[in-house]
């Protein structure tokens with residue numbers, strides 16, 4: 001496993017390491033077709049390979065993703081990398097569920113990450129601890145640990161970045177133990193908050209935590225479990241395609257968030273209501289009710305409700 005802890009502190013900007021993608025694009029690539037065949041029609045996803053919207057020297061990535069190292073991820077690590085490469089994602093901050101991992105599995109997982117091809121989407125290992133409401137991005141090494149708090153503290157000391165995950169699941173406030181570790185807050189999780197806009201509650205928690213903690217970076221995550229979870233939110237950085245450089249840029253706030261290619265300014269949204277979130281929550285509630293009915297609802301109707309989401 002390459003130790004990117006060092007480069008994390010010395011930002012490398014060698015132009016050779018910057019990904020250069022052709023601006024030519026197709027609707028769906030051969031690898032995606034292969035994935036499609038493998039998982040059958042129900043998992044077909046037409047990858048929206050629109051024109052690349054960020055300048056060639058900028059990297060466009062996603063955060064919060066799970067492979068089959070997590071109990072609920074649907075793509076094995078290398079398939080996920082292929083899928084994201086095909087979807088023109090330059091880097092991915094991964095967040096494997098700690099519930100599916102132990103010391104030996106994390107060791108094996110880090111070896112597997114290090115063995116991935118260096119071309120295509122750069123897969124940066126990390127974990128998610130739901131009990132502490134945190135995402136830990138940029139895990140480089142593992143030592144024996146006593147419990148999840150000890151594990152998180154260890155990773156923080158090794159230079160990983162800690163973010164509050166899907167704040168909608170945080171009742172009240174975050175556990176005090178995570179406060180000294182925090183780099184930021186996932187102000188938008190498109191799986192839990194819908195694809196329309198960040199959830200006002202997340203922005204409120206972000207603002208509150210900043211009052212007691214000082215500046216915290218806002219991140220938007222896709223919470224990828226399956227191909228259809230890949231939403232339009234991206235994190236864009238202007239640095240070398242190297243885990244340390246990417247993490248350093250994010251920690252320093254040298255990045256921007258975008259939604260369908262449009263720049264997002266979370267600060268401007270604090271305190272504002274969100275109609276998109278209201279519609280999303282309503283659609284989720286209706287969907288839940290439909291699922292509880294004693295008779296079967298036509299798939300087309302369910303799909304129509306989901307479309308609102």
Ligand SMILES: [Zn+2]
Pocket residue numbers: 128130165166
């Ligand atoms: Zn989670």
Ligand SMILES: [Zn+2]
Pocket residue numbers: 064065066095128223
């Ligand atoms: Zn997750």
